[in-house]
Amino acid sequence: MIGCTKLLCGKATVSDLIKHGQGEIEPHLLQFSTNSKPIVIWNVNNRCNLSCKHCYIEAKDEEHKGELTTQEAKRFIDDLAKMKIPVLLFSGGEPLLRGDIYQLAAGADKKGIRPVLSTNGTLITRQVAKELRMSGFKYVGVSLDGLEQIHDDFRNRVGAFQLALKGLENAMEAGLKVGVRFTISEKNKDDLPQVLELVAERGIPRFCMYHLVYSGRGKDLISMDTSKKDKEKTIEFIMDRTLKFSEEKRELEILTVDNPVDGIVILRHIKKEHPEKADEVYELLRRAGGCSAGEKVANVDPQGDVHPCQFWQNLSLGNVKEKSFAEIWLNSGNPHLKRLRAKADYLKGKCGKCEWVEICGGCRVRAEAIHGDPWEEDPACYLDTDQDSC
Numbered sequence: 071m072i073g074c075t076k077l078l079c080g081k082a083t084v085s086d087l088i089k090h091g092q093g094e095i096e097p098h099l100l101q102f103s104t105n106s107k108p109i110v111i112w113n114v115n116n117r118c119n120l121s122c123k124h125c126y127i128e129a130k131d132e133e134h135k136g137e138l139t140t141q142e143a144k145r146f147i148d149d150l151a152k153m154k155i156p157v158l159l160f161s162g163g164e165p166l167l168r169g170d171i172y173q174l175a176a177g178a179d180k181k182g183i184r185p186v187l188s189t190n191g192t193l194i195t196r197q198v199a200k201e202l203r204m205s206g207f208k209y210v211g212v213s214l215d216g217l218e219q220i221h222d223d224f225r226n227r228v229g230a231f232q233l234a235l236k237g238l239e240n241a242m243e244a245g246l247k248v249g250v251r252f253t254i255s256e257k258n259k260d261d262l263p264q265v266l267e268l269v270a271e272r273g274i275p276r277f278c279m280y281h282l283v284y285s286g287r288g289k290d291l292i293s294m295d296t297s298k299k300d301k302e303k304t305i306e307f308i309m310d311r312t313l314k315f316s317e318e319k320r321e322l323e324i325l326t327v328d329n330p331v332d333g334i335v336i337l338r339h340i341k342k343e344h345p346e347k348a349d350e351v352y353e354l355l356r357r358a359g360g361c362s363a364g365e366k367v368a369n370v371d372p373q374g375d376v377h378p379c380q381f382w383q384n385l386s387l388g389n390v391k392e393k394s395f396a397e398i399w400l401n402s403g404n405p406h407l408k409r410l411r412a413k414a415d416y417l418k419g420k421c422g423k424c425e426w427v428e429i430c431g432g433c434r435v436r437a438e439a440i441h442g443d444p445w446e447e448d449p450a451c452y453l454d455t456d457q458d459s460c
Contacts, residue, residue, distance in 0.1 A: 072333045074324045079316040102357040108368040115163040137372040149394045151181035161188040172205035179206025194237030199244035213251045216261035249276030255294045281329035284439035285381035298452035330360040330430040360431040364410030381435045419447030
């Protein structure tokens with residue numbers, strides 16, 4: 071996760087982080103924390119009322135066997151609380167189709183875990199929004215994949231766009247902090263400026279642009295990924311809008327996700343325009359650490375299998391029905407975790423030779439999808455390594 075607003079506009083500083091020491095890091099600074107406790111993304115179910123083309127767990131609108139029961143989920147949350155996990159992201163499928171969602175979120179909140187929600191937004195009525203706030207949810211992220219025509223096509227449902235916008239409106243009216251997620255591809259790249267402007271006009275405080283990861287149904291979209299030249303243009307546009315909104319005093323935080331190369335481009339911009347800030351930006355990116363899989367991010371699927379990230383569904387590290395999350399995640403003998411936590415020693419190709427490995431590391435899931443080897447170079451890297459280093 072690359073906090074464009076924080077890095078470009080000085081909304082985060084190293085001194086802010088040092089001030090907290092080993093204590094609790096404020097939520098808006100978690101991406102720069104060096105704390106070893108991960109943010110946990112829990113896919114609470116496989117069921118969804120939509121059938122999105124880029125769904126990484128291939129969810130369908132039907133019940134699935136073997137998903138964590140309420141009691142198993144409570145034990146899982148108790149274990150996360152003992153580890154002092156800072157954030158539990160309730161995802162799916164569509165998490166609002168799980169009947170005990172409010173009960174589980176409230177339990178996490180009472181135990182000191184910050185519950186947040188990832189949803190398609192179509193089910194957030196005014197009543198649902200009130201229940202979300204009452205149960206302790208701190209943030210609701212809703213996906214928009216373009217303007218109405220493109221979004222509805224991606225979601226395979228006419229009317230999904232308007233329902234998502236209404237869901238965002240209802241959540242904001244209920245006092246919830248909200249944000250929009252936008253996964254960029256060849257099909258929707260031209261909608262990015264309008265979607266970003268829509269977010270700003272509606273007073274939505276957060277916009278996260280995701281790069282495509284080839285996982286689940288997303289594997290069918292490899293050919294739909296944007297070109298490397300377009301990726302360069304996209305981050306230049308994102309930087310331009312980030313600075314523009316800041317100058318206009320528009321309160322919108324902009325982030326990019328799933329391509330840490332974006333951080334290197336921002337660093338180069340800072341070196342050129344504000345060289346006195348380059349060292350601090352580098353340190354923030356170093357603390358963020360590039361790809362977070364197996365380190366700052368963990369995923370638990372509906373059946374309880376633990377994965378290095380939400381896109382790496384073919385690699386299970388263990389199951390929380392059989393062992394506690396702590397036993398699985400803190401197992402220093404696990405060869406996959408060992409490698410992910412020392413990426414620089416195993417990377418190959420362009421990634422293995424790159425001087426920016428400390429702040430990047432590429433995406434291991436994309437590498438595996440294209441090369442059959444997670445340690446090969448990230449095929450979505452668009453970096454021109456011939457440029458001057460910082």
